Amino acid sequence: MDPRTHVEMARDHVLHPSNPDAQDAYDFQAFKEKFKIEMQAIDGMDMEFDMIGVDAAIANAVRRILISEVPTMAIEQAYIYHNSSVLPDEMLAHRIGLIPLAVDARRFRTLEEDNNEMNDLNTLVFDLDVECKHREGAKAGETDKNKKYINHMVMSSDIKWQPKGNQKDRFKTAICPVHEDIPIVELRPGQRVSMELHCSKGVGKLHAKWSPVATASYRNAPHIVLKQRVTGDLAYRLQQCFTDGVIEVRDGEAEVVNSRADMMSREHLRHDDLAPLVHTTRRRNHFIFQVESTGALEPDVLVCEAVGVLKDKCSRLLDQLNAITGTE
Amino acid sequence: MKGGSERDVVNESTDELLHHMHKDADNVAHPINNIEDKWRLLPSFLQLKGLVRQHVDSFNHFVEIDIHNIVKANSKIVSDVNPRVYLEYTSIRVGEPVIQNGPFDDHDVTPMECRLRNTTYAAPMHVNVRLSLSGEVRNYNDILIGRLPIMLRSKKCRLFKANDEQMAKMGECPLDPGGYFIIGGTEKVILMQEQLSKNRIIVERDRHGEMSASVTSSSAERKTKTIINMKRGNFMLKVNMLAEDVPLVVVLKAMGMTSDQEILQFIGADEQSMELFGPSLQQCAELEVFTQDQALRYLGTKVRIPRREYGPSRRTKEDEARSILASVVLSHIEVRNFDMRPKCIYLCVMARRMIAAIRNKSGGDDRDYYGNKRLELAGSLMALLFEDSFKTLNGRIKRELDHTFVRVTARAFDPAQIIRANPITQAINYAISSGNWNLKRFRMERAGVTSVLSRLSFIAALGMMTRITSQFEKTRKVSGPRSLQPSQWGMLCPSDTPEGETCGLVKNLALMSYVTVDVDEAPLIRLAYNLGVEGLNLVNGEEFSHEDTYVVFVNGTMLGVTRSPHHLVRAVRLLRRAGRINEFVSAYISASTRTVHIASDAGRVCRPYIIVEHGQPLVTPQQLRDLALGILHFDDFIRLGVVEYLDVNELNDSLIALYEKDMCEETTHLEIEPFTVLGACAGLIPYPHHNQSPRNTYQCAMGKQAMGVIAYNYQRRIDTLLYALMYPQRPLVKTKTIELIDFEKLPAGQVSCEARVCASGPRWYRRSRRIPQGQSKPPSHTTTTSGVRFCTYATRVPGVCVRFATMRHRFTVAAAIHHVHLHPVSALSHQDVLVNKEVPAGTVMEGNKRRTVYTPAPVKFKGAEGCDAYCDQVAVTSSSENYMIIKIRVRSTRIPELGDKFSSRHGQKGVCGLIVNQEDMPFNDQGVCPDMIMNPHGFPSRMTVGKLMELVGGKAAVLSGNFNYGTAFGGTPLEEMCETLVDHGYNYHGKEFLTSGITGEPLEAYIFFGPVYYQKLKHMVMDKMHARATGPITLLTRQPTEGRSRQGGLRLGEMERDCLIGHGTSMLLLERLMVSSDAFEVTACSKCGLLGYAGWCQYCKSSANVCKLELPYACKLLFQELQSMNIVPRLTLQHYSEQ
Structure with missing residues (x-):
């Protein structure tokens, strides 16, 4: 197999993790011809797509930007009026900060853009006020918390949006957390949590709560080739060594039908008779991306945003390079 | 792999609290057909006995029995002046814990209130007294005699048998083990004290290499030591009260055994014995001691005359000698009417043991053998304390009686006035809070008996309750008492001991060991006679020394002899199994010394075993099924006679099978579970049997520093220092011990995805233990390691x-x-x-x-x-x-920061060396990135294979959704876990293909990657970092202060100084030691060499030869201090250019 196009999965290490014959010179025409994006699946907040024909550097840049530089909205300030719960203020605030909010950050400005002055274009305000009480008429020996208490658990749905300025007009539907059922803290009768929450725009680099993705990652596409014909018992045993659906046995002969599905456990290498039969490699320039959005934006939108950020960064770099060399 | 993000906040329903077994009742569907499930006895045992039961039982014994005996033994105080005037205690009663708000205002108190209010958790002791004033007898009831600190969870404590709800109401944690005291708001534990057992013969070589036999006698009245040693081939007796060693034969004659033949018969009439003992007989004859009178006269000359005491007429020297023989020599043997025959025989037995030891050229007994050790617990220590202060009080009362009735006969006399509560209260409180047990009456001077209960973590508190300290000298560099003795098997944890000077001296109890309390020996003695033991007075020397005759001892006192020792021991054991005598009575035969020992004394460590007869365990599968269903409890197994406790001595006399497959016809017992040889702290370690042994020891120490939840009530506690973890988790790879000690309810640690990578960069290699950490993300919880x-x-x-x-x-x-x-x-x-x-x-x-x-x-x-x-x-x-x-x-x-200390459960500690952004972390095909990266060079030298197995086990647990077990000498097999990985599409070895988060390219090596349970240790940079430019100085020496809290300087110590000298950097040395420290300008006179003042030499009364020089202030101080002691330090000054 060509080490320029494939990474080999050897028994105890990865062969040629970097391209031995890397062409660093950038050729737009060549890029245009080779580059391809194939959408595989998009299911609500999860997405899988293939990015083909680029170097690891570019794929990685997109991944990194998705994690740390695509802006979202998250709760940044918690003004705690009352907290008699068991959690200390800092911990409560930390938990609340991590709750993803269903709001498009592109419709907001950052605080820095407004010289740290809060207004309805850069800040969202929420209220959280929950008090736990005994439920009247509960039986004496009741153990079900729902029947025994009112508000025994503060949930993300208890966070209520307080529109400011013309926010009510700009947003037709109420802004709320992505998930309603995130537990924040348990309360018991007499305990109360009351606070005002300010939400602002930021990026994952500053704090993970602003990261728009639960995770974004890629893997090099697996490429499995049988070196020779494998038949009979060996074929079935070989099939067992790979993820379901990767190898099929047709007419007693093993055949690779879907190498993409393989999890690359390298199980066959543990069997001396199976190891020489298969060549397991990964394609160097074929990245299978998985993007899991936290819910503010659809994953495909996020990827476009990430590419936009990358573009901005590139043009900024270009501007600066030009400034140095004096060319336009 | 996402399973790692499950947060197991602890407040699950508390119902499963005690009933680990009932949880297993679900499994009853699976028939228990072999006794594989014998481990189920363990939770039942712990439920019954708990880890601190020995403390509580000991204290209960004191409050219920000992205290009454002490009062009874010292009940009557008779005035010397008028014997018809006396005060007699009729009873004593320990009440409920109360707090005293004012002189007349007591109210019921809970332990929590005492902690918060810095008061003592104590209950009043009341006595009833009868006072006789020359014929007129009057009773006085309920006089307060003192306040006794109450052990938590003992019978007198308010927490005794409280259920969870009641505990919660009292602000107490239901998982708190109890067993400690609260004195002035601080929790104090009386540590178990290990010491050589009393009233037993120990034969060993003395300093001169000669054989000697010694007995430390301890009875209610006296504590003495009797030694027989060899001096130029003669047997000599050494007692404190005799000025020098006296011949043993003389002592025997003085005690009434005057016939040489009889002496020899008791010692042993065989040729070798005679040869060895002959010279001693001769020596006696040379001293011309033949009769008892002569012997007493001889001894009378050796009596060390004690300082004058009050007392009646002086006794003659012979009487003095006789009373020493009666009361000092072997004082634990009772003497009636000066009949000292039992003592004679005992001395002969001692000599016989010495001769036997000389004959087989053995070194004698092993002092470190655990059967020769007794543990002194809170109850007996408190009893000593109480007895001492009670006697002091009685002495005072007696003086008061004498004083009052010496002049007037019928003055108003109120016992409530003279019985004051304060002395006893204060004596006890002082002893417990300072740890000093200084009881002159018992010649006891011990420091460090108690210590503050460590509340750093739940495990620390638990570990402290099982701790045993030894009275052995810390500074002596002998290895014997420190090393692990084979007889400690199953009784003490082989891993849990501190490093450093107390290594091996401080030990911990194993999971199933229990310490006995005193059992009345009178019934045992009667029983022994009934079983055919012949009294000592019924046998002559010939019979006594016959090779078929076994001497029977009960708690160290010689009872008599028997010819059928096996029958006797078997009978005692059967009676014990039948429940006719106490379950903690032990009986064993020592064939080499031809003795049978029956023991019922306090402080023996023991441990339950399944009884095996004819190669079959008596425990049946049906019984185990009933146990799982909760029909039977551990106690019932004892009662049924299928499980019994063995102490170290009896253990040594049994053949115990570790597993069922090892059983044979001769097997007497079967081990319940092998992992119980470890203690509570070592029980946290998964796969400890795969680790290098010191690593387990390190973990035992570190588990105590791990942050976690210390108790359910930590929010209410106001301790001086308290650590808590924000998101504690239970380990994925757990052990049976973890379940049994409720570590899952009060965990101290988190599951972290760990990767073993050599992260690039030569600079980073230098640190051997580096943990870069991923920055926060909701699913990864490293920020939540806060x-x-x-x-x-x-x-x-x-x-x-x-x-x-x-x-x-x-x-x-x-x-x-x-x-x-x-x-x-x-x-x-x-x-x-x-x-x-x-x-x-x-x-x-x-x-x-x-x-x-x-x-x-x-x-x-x-x-x-x-x-x-x-x-x-x-x-x-x-x-x-x-x-x-x-x-x-x-x-x-x-929040974790650079330099914070973490450790896994395998003694693998390290500080965080780098915190890496999430996007820079390597990730696998699924997008999972590690929370921690550990350098694999940490493995070869430390050999913690258990950690590798934990990682695989953790990964398999996450993938399959079950917990894995890493129980010692068992646990989920590695192959099984690896197969689980393969079944879920992962690599068999747990090694994964990772992509670098920085370059985006694959990493060349496959990375060993999976979740490991990590502990955040209490050492954090924020509390430690310290620097100083200039700052405060100490008053006396003007040198910089010491320590971070005083903004002190960093000391350039001796070794650093040596280093600078070695480099010849004299100016640097000068700068470090003087200029930057305490440089001081003085005027000195070059003529007289003394220090002057302001250009003037007071000694020479001149300013002619005065010069200025700079020296450390400490040096100047030294000169002046020397002068104050009449030593004149004179400086010889020379200009530096003059050489």
């Missing part, structure tokens, strides 16, 4: 909260509090005033009025710069001495 540190600032102010206004005048210092500055939300920074306290400095006259002047003495917050701290709680209360107490609990949240 801990919370609670620190309490407390102050006391006398006389503010006084309920009895008159009491205020007792205090000379009265402080005024302007106000407490805080309410519990304030953010704090360094040097903030917490309590604005003022103390009176003196008075000034203002016209005719005196006015008190106050100076500020504020309590300030001492936190590091940039440390986020908040006031968490403020408690204002009063102690029972009417001090106002203000406690301010300050909370600061600690």
Whole structure:
């Protein structure tokens, strides 16, 4: 197999993790011809797509930007009026900060853009006020918390949006957390949590709560080739060594039908008779991306945003390079 | 792999609390057909006995039995002046714990209130007395005699048999083990004290290499030591009260065994014995001692005359000698009417043992053999303390009686007036809070008996309750007492011991061991006679020394002889199994010394075993099924006679199978579970049997420093220092011990995805243990490894909260509090005033009025710069001495930072060396990135294979959704876990293909990757970092202060100094040691060489030869101090250019 196009999965290490014959010179025409994006699946907040024909550097840049530089909205300030719960203020605030909010950050400005002055274009305000009480008429020996208490658990749905300025007009539907059922803290009768929450725009680099993705990652596409014909018992045993659906046995002969599905456990290498039969490699320039959005934006939108950020960064770099060399 | 993000916050339903077994009742569907499930006995045992049961039982024994015996033994105080005047205690009663708010105001108290109010958790002791004043007898009831600190969870404690709800109401954690005391608000444990057992013969070589036999006798009245040693081939006796060693034969004759033949018969009439003992007989003859009178006269000359005591007429020397023989030599053997025959025989047995040891050229007995050790527990130590202070009190009462009735006969006399509660209360409180057991009456001087219960983590508290300290000298460099003795198997944890000077001297109990309490021996003695033991007076020397004759001892006292020792021992054991005698009585045969020992004394360590007969365990599968269903309990197994306790001595006399497959016809017992040889702390380690042994020891020490939840009630506790973890998790790879000690309910650690990578960069290689950490993300919980540190600032102010206004005048210092500055939300920074306290400095006259002047003495917050701290709680209360107490609990949240210390459960500690952004972390095909990266070079030298197995086990657990077990000598097999990985599409070895987060390219190596349970240790940089340019100096030497809290300098120590000398950097040395420290300019006279002052030499009365020089202030101080001692240090001065 060509080490320029494939990474080999050897028994105890990865062969040629970097391209031995890397062409660093950038050729737009060549890029245009080779580059391809194939959408595989998009299911609500999860997405899988293939990015083909680029170097690891570019794929990685997109991944990194998705994690740390695509802006979202998250709760940044918690003004705690009352907290008699068991959690200390800092911990409560930390938990609340991590709750993803269903709001498009592109419709907001950052605080820095407004010289740290809060207004309805850069800040969202929420209220959280929950008090736990005994439920009247509960039986004496009741153990079900729902029947025994009112508000025994503060949930993300208890966070209520307080529109400011013309926010009510700009947003037709109420802004709320992505998930309603995130537990924040348990309360018991007499305990109360009351606070005002300010939400602002930021990026994952500053704090993970602003990261728009639960995770974004890629893997090099697996490429499995049988070196020779494998038949009979060996074929079935070989099939067992790979993820379901990767190898099929047709007419007693093993055949690779879907190498993409393989999890690359390298199980066959543990069997001396199976190891020489298969060549397991990964394609160097074929990245299978998985993007899991936290819910503010659809994953495909996020990827476009990430590419936009990358573009901005590139043009900024270009501007600066030009400034140095004096060319336009 | 996402399973790693499950957060197991602990407050699950508490119902499963005690009933681990009932959980297993679900599994009853699976038939229990073999006795594989015998481990089920263990939870039942722990439920019954608990880990601290030995403390509680011992204390209960004291309160229920010992204290009454002590009072009974010293009940009558008769006046010397008039024997018809006496005071007699008729009974003593220990009440319920109360707190004393004022002289007449007691109210019921819970332990929590005592902790918060800095008071003592104690119950009043009341006595009933009968007072006779020359014929007139009167009873007085309920006189307070003292306040006895009550052990938590003992029978007198309010927590005794409290259920979870009641515990919660009292603010107590239901998982708290109890077994400690609360004195002045601090929790104090009386550690178990290990010592050589009393009243037993120990034969060993003495300093001169000669054989000697010694007995430390201990009876209610006296504690003495009797030694027989060899001196030039003669047997000599050594006792404290005799000025020099005396021949053994003389002593025997003085005791009434005058016939040489009889002596020899008792010692052994065979040729070798005669040969060895012959010279001693001859020596006696040479001294011309043949009769008892002659012997006594001889001994009379050797008596060390004690200092004059009060007492009746002086006795003759012979009487003195006789009384020493009766009461000092082997004082544990009772002597009636000066019949000392039992003592004679005992001495002969001692000599016989020596001869036997000389004959087989053995070194004698092994002092470190655990059967020769006894553990002294809280109960017996408290009993000593109580007895001592009670006797002191009685002495005082006696003086009072004498004093009162010497002059007038019928003065009003109220016993309540002379029986004062304070002395006993204070003596006990002082001893427990200081740990000093100084009881002159019992010649006991011990320090460090108690220690403060460590509440750093739940495991620390638990570990402290099972701790055993040895009385052995710490500084001596002998390995014997420190090394692991084979007889400690199953009784003491082989891993849990500290490093350093107390290594091997401080030990911990294993999971199933129990320490016995005293059992009355009178029935045992009767039983022994009934079983055919012949009394000592019925046998002659010939019979006694016959080779078929076995001597029977009960608790070290010789009872008689038997010819059928096996029958006797078997009978005792059968009676024990049948429940006719106490389950903790042990009986064993020592064939080499031809003795049978029956023991019922306190302090023996023992452990339950399944009884095996004819190669079959008596425990049946049906019984185990009933156990699982909760029909039977551990106690019932004892009662059924299928499980019994064995102490170390009996253990040594049994053949015990570790597993069922090892059983044979001769097997007597079967081990319940092999992992119970480890203690509670070592029980946390998964796969400890795969680790290098010292690593387990390190983990035992580190588990105690791990942050976690210390107790359910930690929010209410106001301890000086308290650590908590924000998101504690239970380990994925657990052990049976973890379940049994409730570690899952109060965990201390988190599951972290760990990758073993050599991260690139030569600089990073240098640190051997580096843990770069991923930055926060909701699913990865490294930021949530945050801990919370609670620190309490407390102050006391006398006389503010006084309920009895008159009491205020007792205090000379009265402080005024302007106000407490805080309410519990304030953010704090360094040097903030917490309590604005003022103390009176003196008075000034203002016209005719005196006015008190106050100076500020504020309590300030001492936190590091940039440390986020908040006031968490403020408690204002009063102690029972009417001090106002203000406690301010300050909370600061600690996000992991560079330099914080972490450790896995395998003694693999390390500090965080780098914190890496999420996107830079390597990730696998699924997008999972590690929370920690550990350098694999940490493995080859440390050999913690258990950690590798934990990683695979953790990964398999996450994938399959089950917990895996890493129980010692068992646990989920590695192959099984690896197969699980393959079944879920992962690599068999747990190694994964990772992509670098920085370059985006694959990593060349496959990375061993999976979740490992990590502990965040209490050592954090924020509390440690320290630097100083200039700062405070000490007053006396003018050198910089020491320590971070005083902003001290960093010491250039001896070794560093040597290094600088070695490099020849003299100027650097000068700068470090003088210029930057305590340089001082003095004027010295070059003529007389003394220090002068301001250019003037007072000695020469001239300024002619005075010159200036610079020297360390400490040096100048030394000169002056020497001068004050009449030593004149003179400087010889020379100009440096003159050479």
